[in-house]
Amino acid sequence: MxxxxxxxxxxLIVDDDEDILVAGKLLLKRKFSQVDICNRPEQLPKLLEQNDYDVLLLDMNFGPGESSGAQGFHWLSEVKRLKPEVIVVMITAHGGVDVAVEAIKKGATDFIAKPWHNEKVIATVSTALELKRTRQESQSLKVANQALVQATVSTNDTIIGQSAAMQHVHSLVSRAAPTDANVLILGENGTGKELIARDIHQQSARRDHVFLSVDLGAISETLFESELFGHKKGAFTGANQDRIGKIKAAEGGTLFLDEIGNLPLHLQAKLLTVLEQRKVTPLGSNTEEPFNVRIVAATNVEKSKLADENYFRQDLLFRLNTVEITLPALRERGLDIIDIANHFIGVYCKKYQKQTLTLAQSTQQAMLAYAWPGNIRALRHAVERAVILSEHSELAADDFQLTNHAPQHSSTAPALSPEAKPIPRETGIGQGQLPDELNLEVIEKMAIEQALRKHKYNISHSAKELGLTRAALYRRMEKHGL
Incomplete structure (x- = not known):
């Protein structure tokens, strides 16, 4: 058998009729793993405290002559107060259908009329159980989504700086963030464009939704539409299942389009169409899907170049730069350099379990005189290296190896002493000369430095000239401490 x-x-079945309890238990035990019965509703609080019931079958009336349903309403409200997640199915006589419908309005899921049909009872309880599980899955997804949203908006980085240039940036952010206006962030590599984009999101009404960052410079042209717009199963070779695009994935939140200046003209046209219509069509689909997303874009391309219609579509630029924020280079931020350095010193002393380190006065002067072509990213790497290598409680200029690039005096960088002098430029391979030491590691480092200087630290252009991907260039920069 x-x-x-x-x-x-x-x-759990709650009814004052013993015949109903016995019949119900025998019937439901055939289908479900555990069935409890109770003929006294006043025991419900204790039973609910001791057990996690999936479905509760509750009679509308208890005691002879009762037909108003008042008792059923009372115990229904108690159940919902004590265990809101329990699915309640009311049991009523045929004449009490109207009362049962009223109970549904008060929180019950369904009702069973007496005398019942076995198939109807099984089907009703099965449906109620499916509803319970669907609600549980929905709650789990909600919690998971909240965790994902929190993970996308949280960051360990802090916006540091009280210089006049940064005060202007903060002012623009505070005024633009509460609106839904698109924002274009301009600035050299390493100036903190994504950090500002996250700050805009955090100060907006979308802060409880996702912040999704997309590096357009890292997406190949052939995958652009699939990545941003999504695709349907079978849309192209390898599309084995439906995939939601980044635009729809950021629904309700903020989509950060980094390196927008590297997007080819023909893809700029496709992006413009989507942003104008506020609808996206996944590859392989004929159905347009509306979206509600705020766009924040960023680029290290100079503003004058963006104004060239042969390089960047002006209609797309107007769509993106409703509000335009230009981040100052680190060399233009005066004493912010020292504040940021001290912040990173604290971070890396903690990470590498070092004693508290300080900056020597001469070191501060050297840092202020340095050009910082890699901006905050370069400063962060320099501080991490200095913390690791330093053998003293005070960090010296030599710990930062600032002679790898040509320093420049910034017009906004204050001098700490009149005797301060720029750090001399180190001879490299910029004039077509090979270094004295023909070590491949040394030559690789110098080649990367030269490419970065040539392209003003534009990672995409430097990587292209070196024959590397952006990711590979970043790995080599990290390797050489650049």
Missing amino acids: KKVVKENAHI
Whole structure:
């Protein structure tokens, strides 16, 4: 004889009619793993405290002559107060259908009329159980989504700086963030464009939704539409399932389009169409899907170049730069350099379990005189290296190896002493000369330095000239401490 596999569920039947309780238990035990019965509703609080019921079958009336349903309403409200997640199915006589419908309005899920049909009871309880599980899955997804949203908007980085240039940036952010206006952030590599984009999101009404960052410079042209717009199963070779695009994935939140200046003209046209219509069509689909996303874009391309219609579509630029924020280079931020350095010193002393380190006065002067072509990213790497290598409680200029690039005096960088002098430029391979030491590691480092200087630290252009991907260039920069 084939063994019947019971569904894993805990059911409770509450009725003052012993015949109903026995019949109900015998019927439901065939289908479900555990069925409890109770003929005294006043025991419900204790039972609910001791057990996690999936479905509760509750009679509308208790005691002879009762037909108003008042008792059923009372215990229904108690159940919902004590265990809101329990699914309640009311039991009523045929004449009490109107009362049962009123109970549904008060929180019950369904009702069973007496005398009942076995198939109807099984179907009703099964449906109620499915509803319970759907609600549980929905709650789990909600919690997971909240965790994902929090993960996308949280960051360990802090916006540091009280210089006049940064005060202007903060002012623009505070005024633009509460609106839904698109924002274009301009600035050299390493100036903190994504950090500002996250700050805009955090100060907006979308802060409780996702912040999604997309590096357009890292997406190949052939995958652009699939990545941003999504695709349907079978849309192209390898599309084995439906995939949601980045635009729809950021629904309700903020989509950060980094390196927008590297987007080819023909892809700029496709992006413009989507942003104008506020609808996206996944590859392989004929259906347009509306979206509600705020766009924040960023680029290290100079503003004058963006104004060239042969390089960047002006209609797309107007769509993106409703509000335009230009981040100052680190060399233009005066004493912010020292504040940022001290912040990173604290971070890396903690990370590498070092004693508290300080900056020597001469070191501060050297840092202020340095050009910082890699901006905050370069400063962060320099501080990390200095913390690791330093053998003293005070960090010296030599710990930062600032002679790898040509320093420049910034017009806004204050001098700490009149005797301060720029750090001399180190001879490299910029004049077509090979270094004295023909070490491949040394030559690689110098080649990367030269490419970065040539392209003003534009990672995409430097990587292209070196024959590397952006990711590979970043790895080599990290390797050489650049």
